[in-house]
Amino acid sequence: MSLGPAKLKWAFLAAAVVLALLLPYGVSSFYVGLATQVLFFGLFALAINLLSGYGGMITLGHAGLLGVAGYGLGILTVHEGWSLGPAVVASLAATVVASALFGLLAVRTRGTYFVMITLAEGMVVWGIAQRWQELTGGENGITGIPKPPFAEEYWQFYYLALAVAIVCVFLVARFVRSPFGLSLKGIREGEDRLAPLGYNVTLHKLVAFTISGTLAGVAGLLVAMYNNFFAPTQVFFLASASGLLMAILGGVGTLSGAFVGSAVVVGIQNWLSSYVERWQTVLGVVFVLVILFAPDGLVGLWTRFVWAPLLRRLGAREAAAAAERITASASASVVKGVSPALIGEDEGEAARPAVRAASTQEEG
Amino acid sequence: MSLNEFQLQLMNGITLGALLFIVSSGFTLIFGLMRIVNLAQGSLYLVGGYIGLSTIRATGSFWLALLAGAGAVAALGFAMERGLLRMVRGQPMSEILLTVGLSLIVADMSLAIWGGDPITLEAPAAIDGSTSILGVSYPVFRIFVLVLGIVVAGALWWVLERTRTGAIVRAGVDDREMVAALGINIKAVFTGVFVLGAMLAGLAGVVGGAYLSLFPGADTEILTYSLVVVVVGGLGSLRGAIAGSLLVGLVYDFGQSLVPDLAYFVLFAPMALILLMRPQGLFGRAG
Numbered sequence: 001m002s003l004g005p006a007k008l009k010w011a012f013l014a015a016a017v018v019l020a021l022l023l024p025y026g027v028s029s030f031y032v033g034l035a036t037q038v039l040f041f042g043l044f045a046l047a048i049n050l051l052s053g054y055g056g057m058i059t060l061g062h063a064g065l066l067g068v069a070g071y072g073l074g075i076l077t078v079h080e081g082w083s084l085g086p087a088v089v090a091s092l093a094a095t096v097v098a099s100a101l102f103g104l105l106a107v108r109t110r111g112t113y114f115v116m117i118t119l120a121e122g123m124v125v126w127g128i129a130q131r132w133q134e135l136t137g138g139e140n141g142i143t144g145i146p147k148p149p150f151a152e153e154y155w156q157f158y159y160l161a162l163a164v165a166i167v168c169v170f171l172v173a174r175f176v177r178s179p180f181g182l183s184l185k186g187i188r189e190g191e192d193r194l195a196p197l198g199y200n201v202t203l204h205k206l207v208a209f210t211i212s213g214t215l216a217g218v219a220g221l222l223v224a225m226y227n228n229f230f231a232p233t234q235v236f237f238l239a240s241a242s243g244l245l246m247a248i249l250g251g252v253g254t255l256s257g258a259f260v261g262s263a264v265v266v267g268i269q270n271w272l273s274s275y276v277e278r279w280q281t282v283l284g285v286v287f288v289l290v291i292l293f294a295p296d297g298l299v300g301l302w303t304r305f306v307w308a309p310l311l312r313r314l315g316a317r318e319a320a321a322a323a324e325r326i327t328a329s330a331s332a333s334v335v336k337g338v339s340p341a342l343i344g345e346d347e348g349e350a351a352r353p354a355v356r357a358a359s360t361q362e363e364g
Numbered sequence: 365m366s367l368n369e370f371q372l373q374l375m376n377g378i379t380l381g382a383l384l385f386i387v388s389s390g391f392t393l394i395f396g397l398m399r400i401v402n403l404a405q406g407s408l409y410l411v412g413g414y415i416g417l418s419t420i421r422a423t424g425s426f427w428l429a430l431l432a433g434a435g436a437v438a439a440l441g442f443a444m445e446r447g448l449l450r451m452v453r454g455q456p457m458s459e460i461l462l463t464v465g466l467s468l469i470v471a472d473m474s475l476a477i478w479g480g481d482p483i484t485l486e487a488p489a490a491i492d493g494s495t496s497i498l499g500v501s502y503p504v505f506r507i508f509v510l511v512l513g514i515v516v517a518g519a520l521w522w523v524l525e526r527t528r529t530g531a532i533v534r535a536g537v538d539d540r541e542m543v544a545a546l547g548i549n550i551k552a553v554f555t556g557v558f559v560l561g562a563m564l565a566g567l568a569g570v571v572g573g574a575y576l577s578l579f580p581g582a583d584t585e586i587l588t589y590s591l592v593v594v595v596v597g598g599l600g601s602l603r604g605a606i607a608g609s610l611l612v613g614l615v616y617d618f619g620q621s622l623v624p625d626l627a628y629f630v631l632f633a634p635m636a637l638i639l640l641m642r643p644q645g646l647f648g649r650a651g
Contacts, residue, residue, distance in 0.1 A: 058457060060403075060464070105636055108643050112401045113599070115460055116591045117639065119403070120632060123588040127628025134625070237584045241464050248461070280472035287465030291458050292451055337457025 005311050005319040020162055024155040032158050037266045039161040040222040042259035043168055045246035047215035052244065053252035054176055055208045056188030056334055057106075058115050060240050061122025065102065065213040067129060067235030069095040069220030074142035074230045075135065084146055092217050099213025100206070107205035110191070111337065122240050129232040141231030145224045161222055165259075168215060173255055175211070184208050185253075188333055216243075238280070242269075245287050251299030253330025260298050295335040300327040365621070371500050373617050379506040381613025382513025383568060383575055388590040388597075389520060389605045390564030396537050396600030397557045399456060400449065404463040406587030407470035408562050412437040412569025413578045414478045417485055426488040426574070433570035434563045441562025445555050467583065475580050482579035485570065509571055513609075516564065520602060533557060537600065589616070592635045598648025607646055 024032050044066055052058045072091030076082040082090070102121045106114055129136045136142065151160040175181050186194045187201055195201050224230045233239070246265050250257025265283065273279040294301060303323050311320035332338055365373070391405045402408075415436045416429035423429075444466060452458035486492075487505040494503045524530035535543045536553055544550045569578075572586065593612050597604025611634055619630035638645065 058460075105639050108639060112395075112399070112456060112460060113595070113643075115403075116401060116595060117635075120588055120591050120595070120635060123584070124629055124632050127631075128626070131628055132625040236581075237587075238468065241468065244461075244464075278472055278476060281469050281476075284465045284468030284470075284472065287468060288448065288462060291461045291465060292448070295458070335457055335461065336452070336455035337460075338455050 005314070005316045008310075008314075017166070024158055029154050032154055034266060034270055036154075036158045036161045036226060037270070038259065038263045039158075039165045040219045040226065041243070041246060041266055042262035043165055043222070044216055044219035044243050045250065045258035045262050046168065046172060046255070047212045047219065048243045049247040049250075049252060049254075049258045050172060050176070050215065051208055051212035053247055053254070053257070053330060053334055054181065054188065055184045055205065055212075056191075057110070057205065057209070058244070058334065059106075059118040059212075060115055060237065060244060061102070061118035061120070061125075062213070062216050062243055063235045063237075063239035064122035064125035065095055065099055065216040066220035066223065066239070066243075067125045067230075068098040069217035070224040070230040070234060071125075071129060071136055071142070073221055073224045074145045077146055078142050078144050084148055088221055091221060092214065095217030095220070096210060096214050099210045099217070102213065103206045103209030107202055107209055119237065119240070122235065123237065126232055126235045126237070129235050136232075139232060141229055143229050145228050145230060147225045147228065151225075157226060161226070164218065164222065168218060169255060172215070176255075180204070180207070189329070241287075242283065245283065245290070248295070248335055249286065249290050249297050251297030251303075251327055251331075252334045254297070254299045254327065257297050257299040264298070291335065295331040296327050297331070300331060303327050368500050369621075371498065372502070373621055374614070375497070375500070375502055375506070377614035377617035378610065379510045379613070380575075380617055381610040382510045383572055384586075384589050384593055384613055385513045385605055385609035386516050386564055386568035386571065387586055388593040388609060389516060389602065390561035390568075391590045392594050392597070392600055392602065392605045393520070393564075394558055394561040395594070397533055398554050400459045400463070400558075401599075402463050402558075402561065403460060403587065404444070404467040404470060405561070405565050405590060406583035406585070407467040407474075408437050408441065408565035409569040409572065409586045410474055410578060410583040411440065411470055412566030413485070413573035413582075414474055414569075415566070416570030416573055417478065417483060417578065420485060426485070426570075429485070430567060430570050434567040437566025437569070438559050438563035441559045441565075442555065444562070445558040449558070450551075467587075471580065471583055474583075478578075480580050482577045483573070484577040485573035487574045505574060509575055512571060516567075517602070517606060524602065529553075529556075589631075592631060594645070595635050596638050596645060598645025601645070601647040604645055604647030 020035075023035055027035075044062070047065075048059060048062050051062075069091045072094045073087050076087035076090055077084060102118070106117045106121065109117055129141075130138060132138070147157060148160065151157040176184070183194065183199055183204055186199070187204060191201050223234060242265055246261035247258055248261070249264055250259065250261030264286075268279055268282055268286070272282060276282060290297065296304070304327075308320040308324050311317075311323065387405065387409055391402060394400055394402050394405075412433035416426075416433035419429040419432040420426060444463075448462055448466070449459055452462060487508075491504045491508045494501045495507070496502070522530075524534060532543065532548055532553055535548075536550055540550055543553075568586075572578075572582075576582070589612055593605060593608035594600075595608075596611055597606070597608030612631065615634055616627060616631050619627040623630060
């Protein structure tokens with residue numbers, strides 16, 4: 001048959017892009033606005049997914065880096081009177097520097113420590129945003145951040161966000177398939193084994209952290225321009241946590257997952273909040289349910305129940321098995337944290353993998 | 365800064381450190397045995413404070429509020445451990461992420477029940493007012509917090525070092541499988557320690573509600589302080605929690621008075637330095 005798995009995948013992708021391009025013709029400005037948010041939060045989730053899903057480093061502070069870009073843009077355009085172009089470049093540069101600094105501290109650690117340190121780093125940015133009135137406007141935030149002149153209308157901004165998202169996804173896709181990206185996955189699956197092979201694990205992690213932080217910065221620029229406004233809530237712990245939720249809910253270690261997760265979370269926040277006042281509770285419940293029952297995320301479920309069976313019917317058994325293996329191994333090492341690396345890490349004492357593996361199985 | 369101001373800041377830092385110790389000792393205890401980073405610790409603190417608030421409104425007694433806050437949060441911790449965390453035992457990341465989800469739920473539910481306005485609990489008459497220490501007038505309540513912190517530290521030390529239960533917990537920290545193999549029900553020990561950690565958070569919430577104030581977001585702030593405390597002191601170490609709490613309390617308080625805009629930022633300087641020079645924390649075991 002001519003319809004191989006690769007072609008089928010491209011067909012799905014092409015259909016998604018065409019749908020996305022036609023969207024403003026089909027729905028009202030409200031939904032185009034929601035779609036725009038799905039795009040930039042999807043980028044944010046993609047940034048987290050790159051670090052956490054591919055690199056196995058779970059971060060709870062990425063909203064801080066999104067905030068460096070957003071606040072940078074706000075401070076430069078509104079307070080300093082810069083024009084948008086140079087301000088965008090300077091804010092992104094600031095985000096690269098901040099990401100590298102945060103990364104320097106965080107990548108020395110792993111597992112639970114990494115989570116804690118990124119959380120604290122994110123809260124540093126929040127603390128500055130909240131307290132340093134002169135610089136950040138405190139709780140009131142910064143208003144009047146301009147949109148680019150060619151994207152003033154809601155549909156124009158949607159296309160801008162779409163273009164940025166497509167370019168970023170393309171770059172990230174190239175990145176994760178590059179030798180560097182593969183070694184990153186290797187770090188996720190067992191960094192102790194990579195070091196003896198001559199990989200500079202710390203440097204790999206630092207580079208991944210910086211790239212991921214920069215990508216979060218790109219999302220932050222879009223957030224600031226879209227809202228014409230930036231405030232401490234956008235860099236708060238909750239924002240980092242929902243970004244991570246998007247990445248996991250969509251499916252760790254997958255490219256499409258970030259946008260699927262973003263769509264669901266943005267949907268809950270905007271659409272559901274008009275019916276249920278307690279959408280944050282709904283978000284928390286979704287978080288708990290996903291961790292307990294669907295650590296593969298929605299893309300994982302799709303792979304297991306639609307994609308793999310479809311491939312099998314087409315006769316591509318090996319491709320089906322490979323697809324299932326990829327999502328399952330990512331979620332096992334990232335969401336559950338039971339990869340050999342993390343079990344081996346188990347603090348202080350000499351690791352006894354056999355005993356630990358056995359006890360894990362018995363307890364799990 | 366005059367000498368009197370310096371002394372005042374010093375005492376403020378130490379008493380704030382005592383409050384932080386009560387929260388983070390629970391945090392570090394849970395981690396030490398169970399390897400769970402309980403990111404809902406801040407939420408448990410906040411709920412404890414709010415339950416204390418409701419108790420004071422209903423009965424007018426701060427002492428009853430302390431009991432109710434600690435007790436109710438202990439029960440909540442029991443439900444969390446038995447109902448949810450057990451389902452993912454042995455999957456360290458799932459455990460952390462579960463506590464994140466729970467903290468979102470608890471924070472939102474607290475907002476629904478107790479509203480969003482900042483509230484400060486009233487200290488009882490017996491420990492209200494102020495006294496003079498070396499010529500500086502100082503609130504008695506803060507001295508009470510310091511005493512409570514010392515009592516908690518002493519009690520934890522006594523239980524861990526001098527009782528059979530403590531010996532089991534310490535053995536569990538070193539080697540869970542071996543303890544289980546000796547016929548000790550390590551799961552029950554896990555539950556007990558988690559409940560104790562939660563109880564300390566609830567207790568700290570009531571005290572913190574009178575020392576600082578209660579508001580949506582106080583949960584994450586306290587959580588962040590605790591994270592800094594345990595990163596500085598070393599996760600899982602009681603001595604580390606004492607040293608870390610004092611350091612964080614002092615740095616925060618002096619930061620607050622010297623560079624108010626950057627107080628929060630200054631807090632992270634010791635964390636960054638210690639991470640660079642001693643990643644396992646001051647009292648953490650190398651590894």
